[in-house]
Amino acid sequence: MNPSLLSFHQVRFGYNRRSSPVLNGLDLSLKEGCITAILGPNGAGKTTLLYLALGWLKPWAGVINLSGKPIESYSRRALGKQIALIPQSEHIPFEYTVLEYVLLGRAPYLPSQGMPSQADEMIAYDALEKVGITDLFDHSMLAISGGERQLVLTARALAQEPRLLLLDEPTSHLDLSNKYRLVQILKGLQEHGTTILMTTHEPDLALAVSDEAVLMEKGRVLISGQTAEVATGENLSRIYRVPVKIIPVEGKKQVVWM
């Protein structure tokens, strides 16, 4: 069995001390080299969990360990080298070129007053190659489509060369072909040993790529384990309160809801 890369122990967190916590006694363990999908209804605390894993939010109580050490014990820069985030969307204030934008992912490897070198540019360009958009390298970030932008954000995260990649609703801006592309990219990354944690509203996506799935409800983990055992019609019906069936089509599991 793979050792755990990131683990949550009895984590409590809320945005406001006066209201009830968003996550309440959450336990979770991510196996190294696995793709884990977090499923759950809106407001279950999926994105909050992701930002706790990033180290951006600090738990009220409980411990989050990265490679067995508390996440707070790492320096910012060290965390930036280990964990990368692909946000759901991002405000792009100025007209960067795609390559300039991907190059920002090299920040954790540079001192505050440093400039990216030729080698950093090569790494950024390789990242574009991995997501298959090298032809866009000189396009303006403001002139490309929403799906292409998502791929650029993916490339930027890859330029960070992380051990753990966090994705927040990765398919929300993607059409079918880009969705397919993303699935291929994630599988490719997994082959190279990257651990992946993503939130998603699409049980289909979880069934297609993830090894492990976590079902969340009201700030707790309801069930977690191997995706095929967790993302069942019965469990999904329960957390979404909608009748859901999983039907095998040509060897793949499809989610059908009424």
Add this chain to the structure above:
Amino acid sequence: MSSAATAAALQEVNSRNLARRWVFLWLGLGLIGLFILSLLLGRYPDTGFVSWERLNQDELARLLVFNLRLPRLLTAMALGMSLSAGGMVFQMLFGNPLVEPGFLGVSQGAAFGAALCIVFLGGSAILIQGSAAAFALAGLGLSYLLARRIRYGGWVLRLVLSGIAVSALFSAGLGVLKYMADPLRQLPEITFWLLGGLSSITWTKLFSILPAVILGLVFLFLFRWRLNVLALNDETAFSMGVAPKRERLLLLTAAVLPTAAVISVAGMVGWVGLIMPHIARRLFGSDTRLTLPASMLLGGIFTILCDDLSRTLLAGEIPLGILTSLLGAAIFIVLMVSRGVKAER
């Protein structure tokens, strides 16, 4: 990995960067050339340039050039560079192309401080400068403290809101001071200070602001690539190993120090900090590796040009702030209307 394609693509980027470096060189040479010409330009003995012979023979001409024009030109350059660099930093940190370095209560604070000094402490130049600088920094401090107490919105929104509130407070205070001021003696002095100008610059004044200006600009120059990362939202910047709040505060302070210093001796000189970053981006794209130094050079050129006009157009001086606003607004309109000036994009 197809390294040939990679090499070709990077080659393309590099050759464009090389072309941009040439533009840079021309801007730098332009600034130096303009500086030397401006040193010789004036209204003594007649409108036009002082000749080399006269400079060697005429004691008064030499004094004029080295004791009045030289410190004044250096201050104009420092003013332009500080406001433009500050403007670029503010626009990056706030992710908003419409902010300028004085907007966090700095400009209005300085104006209030100067007026306060003119009304209550008399118009001694050094006191006005000190009071303006102190209140400029107080403006920033108040905006920052207020932003920390606001309980909603992101960091940027909170700072913008508190900057507006603090500026409004100071401008109300300025109104009260103007109302109280002696209309024959003090009111004209306040008005004149608010219009901005460099006519009273001496070596002493220049030396008093130089440490803040140099320290701030060098710091910003060194951190110029980092500004790109800090323009991203907090979570994303954090995910790249940055401490967004701390680093932004550091860079804000480094941008405001020189700004407050130059405002304290030159008064309100508007539009430089807003326009120059836009022109820099039009010429060099968005990467602050290039646009920050470009913005400084452009700011230096623009302010020296405006100051030249202010000295030579009329027999009396035209306040600098009027010219920078007039030309700045004109350039802004041209920029907005035209799309064709975008070089190499």
